[in-house]
Amino acid sequence: MRDRTLQTALVVGAILASVTASSQDGAAQVIRSGPPTCKAIALTFDMCPVRDGAGYDAPLIDTLVSKHIPATFFLSGRWVATHEAEVRAMLSVPFFEIGTHGQIHAHLPMLDADRQRKEIQGPVTLLQTHYGRSAPLFRPPYGEYNDATVEIAQALGLRFILWNAVSGDPDPQLARTRMVDNLKATVRNGSIIVFHANGRGRHTRAVVEDLYEDLVLTKGLQLVTVSTLLDGCKPGQTRDGTERSH
Numbered sequence: 208m209r210d211r212t213l214q215t216a217l218v219v220g221a222i223l224a225s226v227t228a229s230s231q232d233g234a235a236q237v238i239r240s241g242p243p244t245c246k247a248i249a250l251t252f253d254m255c256p257v258r259d260g261a262g263y264d265a266p267l268i269d270t271l272v273s274k275h276i277p278a279t280f281f282l283s284g285r286w287v288a289t290h291e292a293e294v295r296a297m298l299s300v301p302f303f304e305i306g307t308h309g310q311i312h313a314h315l316p317m318l319d320a321d322r323q324r325k326e327i328q329g330p331v332t333l334l335q336t337h338y339g340r341s342a343p344l345f346r347p348p349y350g351e352y353n354d355a356t357v358e359i360a361q362a363l364g365l366r367f368i369l370w371n372a373v374s375g376d377p378d379p380q381l382a383r384t385r386m387v388d389n390l391k392a393t394v395r396n397g398s399i400i401v402f403h404a405n406g407r408g409r410h411t412r413a414v415v416e417d418l419y420e421d422l423v424l425t426k427g428l429q430l431v432t433v434s435t436l437l438d439g440c441k442p443g444q445t446r447d448g449t450e451r452s453h
């Protein structure tokens with residue numbers, strides 16, 4: 208009887224463990240930050256489609272290039288389709304990493320699985336066929352997703368990247384000093400910060416320069432791409448340590 212009870216307990220335990228493991232796996236596929244042991248952070252910039260204007264924050268990109276700041280960009284398919292020269296310029300910078308941001312910047316949870324798959328796959332295919340580049344990082348528009356979004360991204364071999372620090376740069380009411388203060392209070396080791404580089408960000412370049420001054424030059428944190436943050440960061444590594452760029 209005791210054996211039977213033990214056996215039942217073991218079976219129930221195994222079932223519970225497998226349920227817990229699968230739900231943890233599901234949660235683990237949505238990445239909001241890198242390891243907290245890593246003295247580095249990733250600046251990320253979304254390229255959501257725009258109806259008017261250049262759709263490209265050239266002064267910001269020039270600043271990143273001139274200061275050699277690694278950055279990760281999430282390009283929507285509609286943006287890629289109207290910015291060929293800009294896409295080529297970004298792809299030519301060795302310390303820039305390119306991911307995707309949906310085809311038309313749809314609210315993915317409102318779509319069925321087939322339409323979500325097309326939305327997610329669109330810019331990945333475009334970058335592969337037209338530019339010969341694989342883009343294995345994916346960020347859903349508005350940060351919105353459901354179970355199907357996570358499953359589709361995984362099936363397509365994409366890493367699902369959100370953020371744990373918000374710049375708030377599309378908000379016209381937010382002053383530069385307030386944005387910087389908010390970020391200084393939020394950002395910690397392994398943080399992924401979300402900005403925009405499609406010309407819709409207010410104060411984006413100035414805030415990046417302020418953060419560079421504070422986090423990198425004063426506090427010794429390293430700025431890295433998302434992939435380096437997740438795969439290449441050694442515990443305690445600083446900007447003086449070995450840097451991988453790819």
Ligand SMILES: [Zn+2]
Nearest residue numbers: 253255348349
């Ligand atoms: Zn967006």
